[in-house]
Amino acid sequence: MLGWGPTKGDEKPRVVVLGTGWAGCRLLKDIDTKIYDVVCVSPRNHMVFTPLLASTCVGTLEFRSVAEPIGRIQPAISREPGSFFFLSNCTRADFQNHEVHCQTVTDGVDTLDPWNFRIAYDKLVIAAGAEASTFGIQGAKEHAIFLREVHHAQEIRRKLLLNLMLSDVPGVTDEEKHRLLHCVVVGGGPTGVEFSGELSDFIMRDVRQRYAHVKDKIRVTLVEANEILSSFDDRLRTYAIKQLTKSGVHLVRGIVKDVQPQKIILSDGTDIPYGLLVWSTGVGPSPFVNSLDIPKAPGGRIGIDEWLRVPSVQDVFAIGDCSGFLESTGKPVLPALAQVAERQGKYLAKLLNRMGKAGGGHADAAKEIDFGTPFVYKHMGSMATVGRYKALVDLRKNKEGKGLSLAGFVSWFIWRSAYLTRVISWRNRFYVAINWLTTLVFGRDISRI
Amino acid sequence: MLGWGPTKGDEKPRVVVLGTGWAGCRLLKDIDTKIYDVVCVSPRNHMVFTPLLASTCVGTLEFRSVAEPIGRIQPAISREPGSFFFLSNCTRADFQNHEVHCQTVTDGVDTLDPWNFRIAYDKLVIAAGAEASTFGIQGAKEHAIFLREVHHAQEIRRKLLLNLMLSDVPGVTDEEKHRLLHCVVVGGGPTGVEFSGELSDFIMRDVRQRYAHVKDKIRVTLVEANEILSSFDDRLRTYAIKQLTKSGVHLVRGIVKDVQPQKIILSDGTDIPYGLLVWSTGVGPSPFVNSLDIPKAPGGRIGIDEWLRVPSVQDVFAIGDCSGFLESTGKPVLPALAQVAERQGKYLAKLLNRMGKAGGGHADAAKEIDFGTPFVYKHMGSMATVGRYKALVDLRKNKEGKGLSLAGFVSWFIWRSAYLTRVISWRNRFYVAINWLTTLVFGRDISRI
Numbered sequence: 079m080l081g082w083g084p085t086k087g088d089e090k091p092r093v094v095v096l097g098t099g100w101a102g103c104r105l106l107k108d109i110d111t112k113i114y115d116v117v118c119v120s121p122r123n124h125m126v127f128t129p130l131l132a133s134t135c136v137g138t139l140e141f142r143s144v145a146e147p148i149g150r151i152q153p154a155i156s157r158e159p160g161s162f163f164f165l166s167n168c169t170r171a172d173f174q175n176h177e178v179h180c181q182t183v184t185d186g187v188d189t190l191d192p193w194n195f196r197i198a199y200d201k202l203v204i205a206a207g208a209e210a211s212t213f214g215i216q217g218a219k220e221h222a223i224f225l226r227e228v229h230h231a232q233e234i235r236r237k238l239l240l241n242l243m244l245s246d247v248p249g250v251t252d253e254e255k256h257r258l259l260h261c262v263v264v265g266g267g268p269t270g271v272e273f274s275g276e277l278s279d280f281i282m283r284d285v286r287q288r289y290a291h292v293k294d295k296i297r298v299t300l301v302e303a304n305e306i307l308s309s310f311d312d313r314l315r316t317y318a319i320k321q322l323t324k325s326g327v328h329l330v331r332g333i334v335k336d337v338q339p340q341k342i343i344l345s346d347g348t349d350i351p352y353g354l355l356v357w358s359t360g361v362g363p364s365p366f367v368n369s370l371d372i373p374k375a376p377g378g379r380i381g382i383d384e385w386l387r388v389p390s391v392q393d394v395f396a397i398g399d400c401s402g403f404l405e406s407t408g409k410p411v412l413p414a415l416a417q418v419a420e421r422q423g424k425y426l427a428k429l430l431n432r433m434g435k436a437g438g439g440h441a442d443a444a445k446e447i448d449f450g451t452p453f454v455y456k457h458m459g460s461m462a463t464v465g466r467y468k469a470l471v472d473l474r475k476n477k478e479g480k481g482l483s484l485a486g487f488v489s490w491f492i493w494r495s496a497y498l499t500r501v502i503s504w505r506n507r508f509y510v511a512i513n514w515l516t517t518l519v520f521g522r523d524i525s526r527i
Numbered sequence: 528m529l530g531w532g533p534t535k536g537d538e539k540p541r542v543v544v545l546g547t548g549w550a551g552c553r554l555l556k557d558i559d560t561k562i563y564d565v566v567c568v569s570p571r572n573h574m575v576f577t578p579l580l581a582s583t584c585v586g587t588l589e590f591r592s593v594a595e596p597i598g599r600i601q602p603a604i605s606r607e608p609g610s611f612f613f614l615s616n617c618t619r620a621d622f623q624n625h626e627v628h629c630q631t632v633t634d635g636v637d638t639l640d641p642w643n644f645r646i647a648y649d650k651l652v653i654a655a656g657a658e659a660s661t662f663g664i665q666g667a668k669e670h671a672i673f674l675r676e677v678h679h680a681q682e683i684r685r686k687l688l689l690n691l692m693l694s695d696v697p698g699v700t701d702e703e704k705h706r707l708l709h710c711v712v713v714g715g716g717p718t719g720v721e722f723s724g725e726l727s728d729f730i731m732r733d734v735r736q737r738y739a740h741v742k743d744k745i746r747v748t749l750v751e752a753n754e755i756l757s758s759f760d761d762r763l764r765t766y767a768i769k770q771l772t773k774s775g776v777h778l779v780r781g782i783v784k785d786v787q788p789q790k791i792i793l794s795d796g797t798d799i800p801y802g803l804l805v806w807s808t809g810v811g812p813s814p815f816v817n818s819l820d821i822p823k824a825p826g827g828r829i830g831i832d833e834w835l836r837v838p839s840v841q842d843v844f845a846i847g848d849c850s851g852f853l854e855s856t857g858k859p860v861l862p863a864l865a866q867v868a869e870r871q872g873k874y875l876a877k878l879l880n881r882m883g884k885a886g887g888g889h890a891d892a893a894k895e896i897d898f899g900t901p902f903v904y905k906h907m908g909s910m911a912t913v914g915r916y917k918a919l920v921d922l923r924k925n926k927e928g929k930g931l932s933l934a935g936f937v938s939w940f941i942w943r944s945a946y947l948t949r950v951i952s953w954r955n956r957f958y959v960a961i962n963w964l965t966t967l968v969f970g971r972d973i974s975r976i
Contacts, residue, residue, distance in 0.1 A: 248530050
């Protein structure tokens with residue numbers, strides 16, 4: 079198989095990063111490219127600013143405003159002779175030979191077959207993320223749309239606008255119209271709640287004006303098996319429930335048993351017909367992670383120690399949603415959150431930079447090097463918007479702890495400001511602000527392109 | 528078949544408009560919705576601002592900045608009880624019974640079969656446009672991308688970015704790399720030239736910075752059978768050729784004989800391998816226009832008289848690229864230009880409004896009404912950008928006539944200002960200006976979403 083062999087002693091050591099999510103991108107951003115060559119392997123050439131993805135489904139924000147090209151995060155990958163970005167999936171990791179096997183992504187190009195290649199690494203960082211989890215419920219993968227990538231948001235927006243338009247056309251029965259205009263969200267975590275809030279904003283403001291013919295027929299239902307926003311303070315949850323209900327979101331407590339093309343069936347036998355089904359019930363390990371023959375953490379994630387190393391092999395690290403502390407560390411597996419992933423990426427970049435400076439950058443050269451302070455995660459709090467200029471901000475360190483918790487307009491303002499400053503590039507920060515402004519002034523864009 | 532029957536005498540007369548291009552949208556904008564109910568039937572719910580479409584392929588402008596939702600052009604279609612937009616194709620026009628048969632567009636929704644319905648009209652305006660013409664060259668439809676709709680521009684952008692990334696991956700031969708990075712444009716009219724200019728801008732500025740590894744391998748070739756920009760002044764054409772060549776666009780005089788998946792073959796036997804093939808050689812009648820059993824104008828267009836009527840039937844008009852003056856009028860068929868289409872839409876809206884006011888709005892009620900001054904087209908001139916802040920402005924009334932013609936930076940400034948003021952909504956005018964600004968400051972966006 080074609081590819082790149084190991085680096086020589088007089089060359090820069092090569093860090094191979096699998097994935098372009100929060101963890102991988104933060105690492106890419108902070109890694110010292112004077113010490114290392116970086117090679118990033120991922121099926122997408124951009125990072126998604128996930129907390130704002132729900133806003134793009136209804137046009138509050140544009141898709142490109144929440145996507146950062148990797149070349150903007152780490153310019154070395156397009157400039158340095160030894161640093162690259164490969165639009166590919168990693169298919170196999172050969173830890174013994176210090177190399178990964180990859181396959182190119184050639185979707186949409188029918189004249190080109192994907193091909194395989196291999197890349198030797200000095201350090202390997204697995205930041206390949208997790209997969210949307212459907213708990214084995216039949217039909218969910220086929221009929222529901224997840225909300226994890228930009229193309230998911232695009233699909234939701236296209237389908238929502240299509241359903242709005244189709245329900246206007248002569249020949250649709252009233253029952254069918256109600257079904258087409260029923261948006262069902264499964265999963266009451268922050269993503270599900272924020273998407274429901276955005277949808278109800280879209281209905282209250284834009285649908286009433288621009289689809290006046292069907293404005294009374296469109297509905298949003300949020301289905302959750304337990305409590306919505308279970309990680310938040312009780313007071314905030316009560317507030318969220320009140321706000322969502324006020325905005326017309328119908329909350330249903332229930333367990334989905336079966337997903338069919340036009341309806342979901344709950345375990346108590348209730349049928350819920352839908353026109354749009356969005357699924358957001360958490361994540362589980364991807365087939366790539368499952369295929370790795372190394373000790374796993376609870377939940378099937380790649381097992382790591384306190385320094386984010388995969389301890390059974392040399393020079394391999396895992397960060398973000400794909401990884402979890404091994405039981406032997408005595409630490410709990412951290413939640414699959416952007417802030418965990420980003421903090422891990424930041425920590426690991428620092429560790430690798432220090433290691434490289436100390437001469438431990440090349441393969442098998444770091445055995446004698448002191449790894450320093452282990453990674454410690456401090457939760458900074460959680461935020462979620464519930465639509466209509468309202469949000470929740472929970473600054474408690476953990477579920478039982480004490481701390482500030484806020485709900486309402488001020489929180490919404492904090493929510494927007496906080497995310498605006500977190501958006502990575504100035505370009506996108508500018509576009510997010512402009513999008514919010516034009517949504518306020520002109521309403522949301524409804525062209526179906 | 529389900530649908531809507533004829534309007535009654537005490538109801539507003541119904542104008543059915545087929546199509547949402549320049550002609551249809553200008554008519555929709557100007558029609559008096561106090562007199563008429565309007566029903567618009569089109570497979571897309573937005574108008575494309577075509578002169579700026581080429582700029583979206585490389586990210587100078589965003590896709591949504593050049594798309595205007597119909598509801599923003601004519602708000603009545605979403606507010607008035609008798610006015611509607613139907614996302615559908617017209618499949619048959621039954622002029623005898625004053626009705627059209629339509630089929631819904633349900634692309635992307637596998638749980639819904641398209642259905643048929645019919646709509647009776649008092650006045651029918653056919654503004655269904657033309658189709659990209661390939662002169663029967665084998666393979667062109669399958670392998671080339673046209674540049675007429677937003678989804679074409681999206682496809683070009685995705686393919687261009689994919690090819691740039693794939694050519695970086697280990698395992699690509701040098702020959703294959705050259706092929707992947709060869710962008711071939713067939714057709715040297717304004718669209719082909721503007722697209723080539725945008726591409727060379729993109730290469731000179733953005734590819735050099737962001738894809739430094741392959742910057743010397745990417746090339747643009749423009750293939751034209753005759754002269755490029757044949758409708759422009761000779762001096763301007765010479766200038767355009769000089770500018771394009773300076774920007775690295777390779778001009779080839781030749782006739783395409785065959786299009787294969789990875790190369791085109793010219794009639795002199797030359798092979799031109801390509802990674803991206805964009806086709807823009809003019810337009811011809813669509814299958815819908817071909818299917819209409821009415822007298823045609825030269826070139827197979829729907830034959831119209833000086834008042835834009837289809838004279839053989841009652842209450843039917845045709846405007847834009849789908850129509851042409853009948854030979855019996857003694858007038859030449861007008862070129863397929865946005866300004867012709869828009870002027871016709873404007874004229875016809877005025878005519879229909881006057882007719883409606885005089886009590887001739889309903890079917891068969893306009894027989895006695897004076898149609899007034901016939902439509903006369905005055906050419907306002909042509910513009911085209913050739914990249915690198917340079918453009919051509921030709922204000923001559925016709926090819927042989929006299930008048931101002933300009934080339935260079937001032938023209939480019941006129942080009943941008945003129946189009947900015949022509950963009951229909953304030954929202955998009957604002958976004959076009961902002962896109963131009965951020966392209967200047969930050970460069971073009973390269974995320975492949």
